[in-house]
Amino acid sequence: MDVFLQTLVAGVLKGGLYALIGAGMTLIMGVMRIINLAHGQMMMVAMYITYVCFHYWGLDPYLALFISMPALFLLGVGIQKYTLNPLLKAESLLPENQVLMTVGIGMVLTEVIRFIFTSNYLSVKTGYSDAAFFLGRISFSVALTIAFGIACAITAFLFWLLVKTDLGRSIRAVAQDEEAAALMGIHVERIRSTAMGLGAALAAAAGTLLLPVYYLYPDIGGPFTRRAFIITVLGGLGSTVGAIGGGLVLGLAEAFGATYIGMASEEMVGLIIFLAVLLFLPEGLKRLTRV
Amino acid sequence: MNVLQRILPPRLRPIALFAILSLLPAAVRSPYFLHLMILVLLWVAIGAGWNILAGYAGQVSFGAAAFFGAGAYASGLLAVKAGMSPWWGLAVGPAVAVLLAFPFGALTFPLRGAYFALATLALGEIMRHVATIWESLTEGMVGILILRTFASESPYYYMALALAAASVGCVEWIVRSRLGFYLVSIREDQDAAASIGIPTTRYKMIALSLHALLTGMAGALYMCYMGYIDPKVAFSLHDISIMAILVTIVGGVGTAYGPVLGAFVMVFLQEAFRTGGFGALDAVNKALEWRVLDWAIPYIKQAHVLAFGVLVVIVILAMPNGLLGGWARHKGRKRQAAVCSE
Amino acid sequence: MAILELHSVSKHFGGLKALDDVSLQVEAGETFGLIGPNGSGKTTLFNCVSRCFPLTSGRILLNGRDITRLPTHRVCRLGIGRTFQVVRPLKRMTVLDNVIASALLRARTVAEARTIAEETLEFCGLSAHAGQLARSLPIASRKRLEIARALATQPSVLLLDETAAGLNFTELAEAIDLVRRIRRSGTAILIVEHIMKVIMTLCDRIHVIHHGQTIAEGTPAEVARHRRVVEAYLGASWEAPPESKRHLTS
Ligand SMILES: Nc1ncnc2c1ncn2[C@@H]1O[C@H](COP(=O)(O)OP(=O)(O)O)[C@@H](O)[C@H]1O
Numbered sequence: 001m002d003v004f005l006q007t008l009v010a011g012v013l014k015g016g017l018y019a020l021i022g023a024g025m026t027l028i029m030g031v032m033r034i035i036n037l038a039h040g041q042m043m044m045v046a047m048y049i050t051y052v053c054f055h056y057w058g059l060d061p062y063l064a065l066f067i068s069m070p071a072l073f074l075l076g077v078g079i080q081k082y083t084l085n086p087l088l089k090a091e092s093l094l095p096e097n098q099v100l101m102t103v104g105i106g107m108v109l110t111e112v113i114r115f116i117f118t119s120n121y122l123s124v125k126t127g128y129s130d131a132a133f134f135l136g137r138i139s140f141s142v143a144l145t146i147a148f149g150i151a152c153a154i155t156a157f158l159f160w161l162l163v164k165t166d167l168g169r170s171i172r173a174v175a176q177d178e179e180a181a182a183l184m185g186i187h188v189e190r191i192r193s194t195a196m197g198l199g200a201a202l203a204a205a206a207g208t209l210l211l212p213v214y215y216l217y218p219d220i221g222g223p224f225t226r227r228a229f230i231i232t233v234l235g236g237l238g239s240t241v242g243a244i245g246g247g248l249v250l251g252l253a254e255a256f257g258a259t260y261i262g263m264a265s266e267e268m269v270g271l272i273i274f275l276a277v278l279l280f281l282p283e284g285l286k287r288l289t290r291v
Numbered sequence: 292m293n294v295l296q297r298i299l300p301p302r303l304r305p306i307a308l309f310a311i312l313s314l315l316p317a318a319v320r321s322p323y324f325l326h327l328m329i330l331v332l333l334w335v336a337i338g339a340g341w342n343i344l345a346g347y348a349g350q351v352s353f354g355a356a357a358f359f360g361a362g363a364y365a366s367g368l369l370a371v372k373a374g375m376s377p378w379w380g381l382a383v384g385p386a387v388a389v390l391l392a393f394p395f396g397a398l399t400f401p402l403r404g405a406y407f408a409l410a411t412l413a414l415g416e417i418m419r420h421v422a423t424i425w426e427s428l429t430e431g432m433v434g435i436l437i438l439r440t441f442a443s444e445s446p447y448y449y450m451a452l453a454l455a456a457a458s459v460g461c462v463e464w465i466v467r468s469r470l471g472f473y474l475v476s477i478r479e480d481q482d483a484a485a486s487i488g489i490p491t492t493r494y495k496m497i498a499l500s501l502h503a504l505l506t507g508m509a510g511a512l513y514m515c516y517m518g519y520i521d522p523k524v525a526f527s528l529h530d531i532s533i534m535a536i537l538v539t540i541v542g543g544v545g546t547a548y549g550p551v552l553g554a555f556v557m558v559f560l561q562e563a564f565r566t567g568g569f570g571a572l573d574a575v576n577k578a579l580e581w582r583v584l585d586w587a588i589p590y591i592k593q594a595h596v597l598a599f600g601v602l603v604v605i606v607i608l609a610m611p612n613g614l615l616g617g618w619a620r621h622k623g624r625k626r627q628a629a630v631c632s633e
Numbered sequence: 634m635a636i637l638e639l640h641s642v643s644k645h646f647g648g649l650k651a652l653d654d655v656s657l658q659v660e661a662g663e664t665f666g667l668i669g670p671n672g673s674g675k676t677t678l679f680n681c682v683s684r685c686f687p688l689t690s691g692r693i694l695l696n697g698r699d700i701t702r703l704p705t706h707r708v709c710r711l712g713i714g715r716t717f718q719v720v721r722p723l724k725r726m727t728v729l730d731n732v733i734a735s736a737l738l739r740a741r742t743v744a745e746a747r748t749i750a751e752e753t754l755e756f757c758g759l760s761a762h763a764g765q766l767a768r769s770l771p772i773a774s775r776k777r778l779e780i781a782r783a784l785a786t787q788p789s790v791l792l793l794d795e796t797a798a799g800l801n802f803t804e805l806a807e808a809i810d811l812v813r814r815i816r817r818s819g820t821a822i823l824i825v826e827h828i829m830k831v832i833m834t835l836c837d838r839i840h841v842i843h844h845g846q847t848i849a850e851g852t853p854a855e856v857a858r859h860r861r862v863v864e865a866y867l868g869a870s871w872e873a874p875p876e877s878k879r880h881l882t883s
């Protein structure tokens with residue numbers, strides 16, 4: 001029973017961070033209608049920024065959020081503005097050009113980071129990295145618990161932004177019907193860039209929050225892109241609430257997979273979930289992909 | 292242009308190209324060069340397969356690696372586990388790839404939108420994981436090692452040439468046939484295609500099978516030639532799936548000879564980056580003795596993956612329809628507008 | 634004998650009854666008009682017949698054969714050709730290739746299909762545009778391309794969805810002429826149109842729907858006199874309820 005509860009706690013805590021990653025990807029998916037295959041790589045860049053902040057300036061990772069999130073916001077806006085928006089104007093045979101572009105961007109990000117930091121493993125060891133507290137006999141990692149709290153706060157902020165603000169309304173309008181939004185005077189290109197920036201910033205938050213209990217190397221982006229991708233599919237391609245649910249499900253599934261099947265299966269679990277969605281939920285997805 | 296037209300009318304160009312390529316091993320004795328040419332020819336086949344599915348039928352696949360790896364592993368496992376000749380893989384590999392494609396297509400084709408592309412991506416990743424984890428069958432990360440049948444490159448070269456020629460011929464035939472008209476109709480508008488009596492799912496399935504078949508065949512031949520694969524090589528997202536897309540996009544999506552041009556450009560570009568301009572940088576360095584180059588060359592050679600990524604970005608930004616596609620537009624050629632791109 | 638029969642066809646989108654228990658019969662060789670205000674469910678009815686989506690209930694028969702559950706392409710093979718109200722040309726193919734693609738349904742070879750396609754383009758007056766990319770056509774020609782593409786499948790029933798909308802005076806005359814010539818070739822036509830001139834001059838019988846329900850059926854002359862038809866088109870203004878009148882005066 002203890003093992004079960006412990007796994008549950010670990011899964012939920014991890015799932016909170018995955019929800020952030022998934023929400024970012026979903027935001028991009030909703031507005032741009034593409035899957036951002038550079039998502040994990042953006043997160044990786046944010047983790048390196050956090051690493052630099054901590055290692056060279058002694059800045060606590062939680063404070064580094066205030067640097068990594070704006071930085072990634074700018075990066076996302078730049079990527080959208082200079083590489084993805086131009087594609088929408090260029091007439092091409094296949095709309096998937098944009099997805100391919102994100103792959104290219106992911107590679108560039110990874111390799112630039114490798115160039116600067118080499119492939120070595122790095123980590124950020126803070127005073128609380130290994131600390132834990134106990135409720136009953138269940139241990140809670142201090143860092144992950146704080147991270148979970150911050151993740152919830154950021155998610156709540158995201159919802160407030162989407163539901164209550166003009167910017168949020170514009171984003172939702174563009175996601176629903178681009179042409180109509182443009183007719184209503186919404187600057188669609190700017191909204192796209194903003195959405196990409198927000199998505200990147202959310203990924204940055206997840207990366208920074210994860211760093212104290214994780215390790216870091218340039219290729220870490222790939223596995224997280226895959227996770228984001230699975231979460232987005234799980235959540236139904238474009239629904240923010242779905243993505244949060246998807247994040248929790250994936251976090252739990254990975255935790256239980258690691259406890260009861262073995263560590264090696266961690267990534268496999270996600271892919272099995274993906275297959276299961278494909279096999280058993282296609283109707284639900286079909287509706288959500290707006291056929 | 293006119294002179295070229297007179298000396299070599301368009302109809303004869305494929306034959307001329309084939310003749311030159313057939314004579315190449317006799318003319319060039321460098322095994323290194325032949326090795327690169329074998330890779331080019333394999334990429335022609337893979338690119339042609341991707342082009343049929345994506346360029347003509349409009350169903351973008353991010354999963355060429357799944358079929359490439361299936362073909363390669365089928366061939367390798369026949370040799371290692373069943374003690375048969377790996378050459379059986381040339382028949383079994385593509386068959387396995389197509390058998391994989393059938394249930395996959397049946398599951399994903401009824402869904403519309405980005406879904407197919409995403410599912411192909413996942414398929415490649417799933418296959419890589421399975422190949423990594425299922426150690427009793429695949430040897431996991433250790434990979435599969437077999438002995439090459441021939442010491443020299445040229446037999447492999449001719450087999451790759453045959454495969455590449457067959458692939459391009461296949462595309463040429465498709466463009467002129469019912470299949471070509473149906474695939475392009477599906478790419479342009481699935482509902483309209485169905486309304487004029489085209490069984491869209493069946494034809495998408497045919498396109499997917501051809502993609503799987505050609506890619507699986509290339510994978511099997513790769514195994515026979517290289518003698519070694521592991522899950523990272525055979526199921527690589529970047530080096531196989533993305534490369535398959537790039538080869539076609541660089542050359543020209545929806546054109547029969549696009550993948551041919553694209554394969555040349557991509558393989559040699561990649562190799563040039565990897566080797567510092569085929570050693571040209573080292574030579575320059577030796578001649579000039581610049582300190583800067585001493586310092587920079589290792590970095591430049593290291594950065595070939597970065598260069599690949601930058602290439603992806605530039606190619607898509609600058610020529611979304613590829614060299615041949617863009618060229619055809621400048622020439623305002625009607626013929627190509629007919630069934631292909633424009 | 635009825636060639637196309639709809640028996641109590643209903644189609645609901647969630648709570649919206651886009652079609653509610655509609656029955657009609659198109660006789661062989663007949664030109665049958667389907668009219669109704671915008672949003673009354675005409676296009677939905679076409680989509681049901683060409684099986685773009687499943688019916689909520691009801692049955693559709695073609696030549697006495699139940700086609701209610703067949704996929705779109707099978708229905709086309711059995712002899713239903715359709716146009717789309719919002720034209721859907723295969724944009725990056727030439728006009729000729731568009732029509733070849735549909736002529737291939739009955740032709741055994743591409744060459745044979747090409748011959749059929751060329752004849753069809755000639756018939757529809759599109760020969761001059763044959764080599765052009767479909768997306769570069771002006772709207773009137775696109776509408777004709779829709780018809781040509783449907784005709785090349787050699788349908789026994791042709792469904793035309795507002796193919797005359799948005800045409801100028803001469804184009805309209807040409808369109809009417811084209812429909813006449815199609816009718817002369819013996820093809821049954823089910824036509825949706827807002828322009829009364831077209832409907833009244835072309836149709837043998839007219840079926841009127843409103844909010845997805847049948848409100849009248851008959852010859853053009855009968856329908857034009859029908860009280861509920863006039864109401865549906867003019868709005869119920871001359872019988873407005875007292876409250877709304879009060880509203881107007883106050
Ligand atoms: N795919 C659909 N999903 C939801 N509602 C639809 C769909 N297609 C049509 N409708 C609705 O059904 C009604 C009838 O539409 P339609 O058949 O296009 O009318 P008409 O062609 O007579 O103008 C409209 O209210 C329309 O909004």
Ligand SMILES: [Mg+2]
Nearest residue numbers: 675676677718
């Ligand atoms: Mg309509």
